Amino acid sequence: MAMQAKPNTISIDGQEIAFTAGQTIMDAALAAKIYIPHLCHYPGLRPSGNCRLCVVEISNRSTAACITPAVTGQEIRNNTPELNAIRKTITQMLFVEGNHICPSCEKTGNCKLQAMGYYLGMLDDHFPQFYQRREMDASHAGILLDRSRCILCDLCVRASREVDEKNVFAIAGRGTDAHLIVNSSTGKLGDSTIAVTDLAANICPVGAILIKEQGYQVPIGQRIYDLHTIRETALQENVTKEHHEK
Amino acid sequence: MTAKSKIRIATTSLAGCFGCHMSFLDMDERLVALLEQVELNRSPFTDIKQCGPCDIGLIEGGVCNAENVHVLRDFRAHCTILIAVGACAINGGVPAMRNYFDLQDCLQEVYLNGTGVTNPQIPSDIELPLLLDKVYPVSEVVPIDYFLPGCPPSADEFLQILEPLLTGHKPELPKSHVHYD
Ligand code: SF4
Ligand code: FES
Numbered sequence A: 001m002a003m004q005a006k007p008n009t010i011s012i013d014g015q016e017i018a019f020t021a022g023q024t025i026m027d028a029a030l031a032a033k034i035y036i037p038h039l040c041h042y043p044g045l046r047p048s049g050n051c052r053l054c055v056v057e058i059s060n061r062s063t064a065a066c067i068t069p070a071v072t073g074q075e076i077r078n079n080t081p082e083l084n085a086i087r088k089t090i091t092q093m094l095f096v097e098g099n100h101i102c103p104s105c106e107k108t109g110n111c112k113l114q115a116m117g118y119y120l121g122m123l124d125d126h127f128p129q130f131y132q133r134r135e136m137d138a139s140h141a142g143i144l145l146d147r148s149r150c151i152l153c154d155l156c157v158r159a160s161r162e163v164d165e166k167n168v169f170a171i172a173g174r175g176t177d178a179h180l181i182v183n184s185s186t187g188k189l190g191d192s193t194i195a196v197t198d199l200a201a202n203i204c205p206v207g208a209i210l211i212k213e214q215g216y217q218v219p220i221g222q223r224i225y226d227l228h229t230i231r232e233t234a235l236q237e238n239v240t241k242e243h244h245e246k
Numbered sequence B: 001m002t003a004k005s006k007i008r009i010a011t012t013s014l015a016g017c018f019g020c021h022m023s024f025l026d027m028d029e030r031l032v033a034l035l036e037q038v039e040l041n042r043s044p045f046t047d048i049k050q051c052g053p054c055d056i057g058l059i060e061g062g063v064c065n066a067e068n069v070h071v072l073r074d075f076r077a078h079c080t081i082l083i084a085v086g087a088c089a090i091n092g093g094v095p096a097m098r099n100y101f102d103l104q105d106c107l108q109e110v111y112l113n114g115t116g117v118t119n120p121q122i123p124s125d126i127e128l129p130l131l132l133d134k135v136y137p138v139s140e141v142v143p144i145d146y147f148l149p150g151c152p153p154s155a156d157e158f159l160q161i162l163e164p165l166l167t168g169h170k171p172e173l174p175k176s177h178v179h180y181d
Helices: A025-031 A081-097 A112-119 A155-163 A230-245 B019-025 B030-037 B066-078 B086-091 B094-100 B103-113 B155-166
Strands: A009-012 A015-018 A055-058 A061-064 A075-077 A143-146 A169-172 A179-182 A209-211 B007-013 B038-040 B054-060 B063-065 B079-085 B131-136 B146-148
Touching: A009 A025, A015 A025, A025 A230, A055 A081, A081 A112, A112 A230, A155 A169, B007 B019, B007 B066, B007 B155, B019 B054, B019 B086, B019 B155, B030 B038, B030 B155, B054 B066, B054 B086, B054 B155, B063 B066, B066 B079, B066 B131, B079 B086, B079 B155, B086 B094, B094 B131, B103 B131, B146 B155
Parallel strands: A009 A075, B007 B038, B007 B054, B054 B079, B079 B146
Antiparallel strands: A009 A015, A055 A061, A055 A075, A143 A209, A169 A179, B063 B131
């Protein structure tokens, strides 16, 4: 029999942490400086639960931490070899589904997908490559959209809708046909209302949405994930976010 | 003192740029110590053309033509341990960027319609290996034992994967060394 749990606490890998009503497991974990790997979660945006990197186990059930409310007494497994192996497999699937040629990508070193691969010790892609042909959109003067690298995390969609209040992006199609579409008369970014300073233009975790003419300002080898793990930056990101909200 | 038999290593570059081989040479003076334990078989370093029985094979580059397939299978047949080295061997890398176009379109652009082309014709000499429809990672053609990512992996990383293998141990790259660029 489990012991009577303290109200408003959950345990993650045996560590008891407090949560406030309405928090998800992800929110509570980040607030307590516990890293649950994630790609489509961004503090402050409504969670969408689509990348599945944040998979955790409660009893014999697995669930996405970013969309599961914290409930008193939950005993959650997070940083286990089994879950990290599943997360590595998910990361490998994201890699083969898109065209992630890191040596030719401006985002290399600043890419969260890549950093997730590093964090999980991914040395190869395991699965056969899809080599999908996806449309590139260079019509905007200041922003490039290369769908080859899109992992359909939906962050730009939510950022544009919830923060920029513009609704520039949406995801259309299903399964392997799913792709990012742009809300403009031509379907081109250049004819949309997006601006270089929008959160949607800067939130992409991979190199699918890039600000033009700054890709090589910081040399390769000195970029974020050349120097830090994604775990460190994710915990830091949350601090910065809380700080802004105060 | 009995002379311990040396570990035999073969290396090759398929659809790569020889950057991984150059990086291997960046071991500089550490190569001297390495070569006391290691003997190079088929490799661009030795110019030996036929692969003999080897302990370790290092493959740079992906598979873009029929000759690459032949060489890769030959390495798999002759090497106990086969290591895919670098981004191109592991996922096709930069050469695989041609996979987003039809092969015929690529050939026409390069040899017939491209800027500055003189005497336009698509090469068809019988000596030339036939191109595959796509550039493939080596692991899609033969089973691979270890992967050493990086574009290129550094000399340190080469040593990190080789040193344990030389003493019969399983190599493990520390996470702080993994990079795909
Ligand atoms: S473009 Fe970037 S932010 Fe938008 S869905 Fe694709 S990966 Fe996510
Ligand atoms: S972070 Fe939870 S599903 Fe992506």
